[in-house]
Amino acid sequence: MKIVLENLTKIFPAMGKKGGPxxxxxxxFDLTIPxxxxxxxxxxxxxxxxxxxxxxxxxxxxxxxxIYFGDDDVTDLPTENRGVGLVFQxxxxxxxxxxxxxxxxxxxxxxxxxxxxxxxxNKRAVEAAKxxxxxxxxxxxxxxxxxxxxxxxxxxxxxxxxxxxxxLDEPLSNLxxxxxxxTREEIRRIQRETGITTIFVTHDQEEAMSISDxxxxxxxxxxxxxxxxxxxxDDPANQFVAQFLGTPQINMFSGRIDNGSLYIGxxxxxxxSCECDRTEVTxxxxxxxxxxxxxxxxxxxxxxxxxxxxxxSIVSTNEASQAEQIRSIVNSDMxxxxxxxxxxxxxxxxxxxxxxxxxxxxxxxxxxxx
Ligand code: ATP
Numbered sequence: 372m373k374i375v376l377e378n379l380t381k382i383f384p385a386m387g388k389k390g391g392p393x394x395x396x397x398x399x400f401d402l403t404i405p406x407x408x409x410x411x412x413x414x415x416x417x418x419x420x421x422x423x424x425x426x427x428x429x430x431x432x433x434x435x436x437x438i439y440f441g442d443d444d445v446t447d448l449p450t451e452n453r454g455v456g457l458v459f460q461x462x463x464x465x466x467x468x469x470x471x472x473x474x475x476x477x478x479x480x481x482x483x484x485x486x487x488x489x490x491x492x493n494k495r496a497v498e499a500a501k502x503x504x505x506x507x508x509x510x511x512x513x514x515x516x517x518x519x520x521x522x523x524x525x526x527x528x529x530x531x532x533x534x535x536x537x538x539l540d541e542p543l544s545n546l547x548x549x550x551x552x553x554t555r556e557e558i559r560r561i562q563r564e565t566g567i568t569t570i571f572v573t574h575d576q577e578e579a580m581s582i583s584d585x586x587x588x589x590x591x592x593x594x595x596x597x598x599x600x601x602x603x604x605d606d607p608a609n610q611f612v613a614q615f616l617g618t619p620q621i622n623m624f625s626g627r628i629d630n631g632s633l634y635i636g637x638x639x640x641x642x643x644s645c646e647c648d649r650t651e652v653t654x655x656x657x658x659x660x661x662x663x664x665x666x667x668x669x670x671x672x673x674x675x676x677x678x679x680x681x682x683x684s685i686v687s688t689n690e691a692s693q694a695e696q697i698r699s700i701v702n703s704d705m706x707x708x709x710x711x712x713x714x715x716x717x718x719x720x721x722x723x724x725x726x727x728x729x730x731x732x733x734x735x736x737x738x739x740x741x
Contacts, residue, residue, distance in 0.1 A: 381431060
């Protein structure tokens with residue numbers, strides 16, 4: 372099921388006389404979610420991810436804009452008629468019911484033409500349980516299951532009505548690190564097997580990047596960028612997106628473009644061609660964008676070398692760095708014992724991004740040889 376959001380906006384009005392300004396939780400969203408894809412809605416806390424999800428499922432009404440499922444305008448349709456399955460962060464299972472009873476529950480509430488026979492309900496519940504691999508736990512109550520198993524029951528409960536759209540709101544937040552990894556792989560597998568268009572809300576960029584076909588990066592209610600995870604990482608639309616994606620974070624420096632050269636502090640680090648000249652800029656360098664080179668043009672003071680097995684992390688400082696430390700990741704094959712007080716880096720141009728300091732807008736450039 373393709374989903375189209377058209378100029379979707381949700382404003383929460385200020386409460387009372389001293390309630391402060393209105394909150395624009397979702398700000399003129401224009402987005403097409405292709406049929407059968409898993410889309411990660413990603414952004415910092417409070418950026419409007421959950422509100423966007425609630426608008427799509429009909430738990431909240433938009434202030435403006437339309438929502439289409441396929442060719443149907445569902446903007447005014449109640450949640451129960453939209454054919455959506457919902458999974459929340461707290462699995463919200465009924466504690467006194469077994470896993471099977473929890474999964475059966477949405478089917479028992481079907482009325483009229485949709486009403487199913489007992490056999491049909493059981494068949495569907497067992498099928499959903501098999502899909503999430505909990506068919507052996509059906510007689511257990513939630514208190515007798517791990518967090519990951521409970522979350523699978525919640526997913527089976529959302530799937531049992533055969534929804535056209537599956538909406539997941541931070542479904543992994545309550546799980547420990549190992550279970551998070553395992554369950555996110557499970558969600559990916561279930562989505563692939565069922566082909567249900569799925570929207571997955573998270574503030575965890577690594578989580579979104581690892582399982583999504585497409586990510587939507589949000590800031591203050593607005594979409595900043597939509598694309599395949601790798602494309603967005605490699606080609607961020609602005610400084611916010613560049614800083615939001617990637618662990619360790621991109622390193623930011625105060626710099627300058629002058630006469631076709633890019634400077635970080637006083638050092639000329641690259642010759643470039645771009646539309647701007649003689650201007651202050653912010654320079655972002657991904658951790659993997661540094662190469663240790665005795666003739667490198669960026670000189671930093673070495674703080675520490677952290678050995679991580681396959682890679683090493685060089686921690687250094689530079690007056691122009693906007694953070695206390697610069698973190699660069701290099702291959703552990705290099706002879707890092709030779710690095711003493713100063714470390715010189717050559718920058719890989721495709722890992723360097725330049726932004727306007729006031730707006731964070733991207734300044735595109737190409738490296739030139741002088
Ligand atoms: P988190 O990751 O912390 O859950 P989020 O990105 O999902 O955050 P939302 O919960 O959608 O963000 O909230 C977006 C903004 O709308 C926030 O500023 C929030 O305070 C505000 N907001 C959300 N629900 C309401 C409401 N019912 N009434 C008033 N303001 C609200």
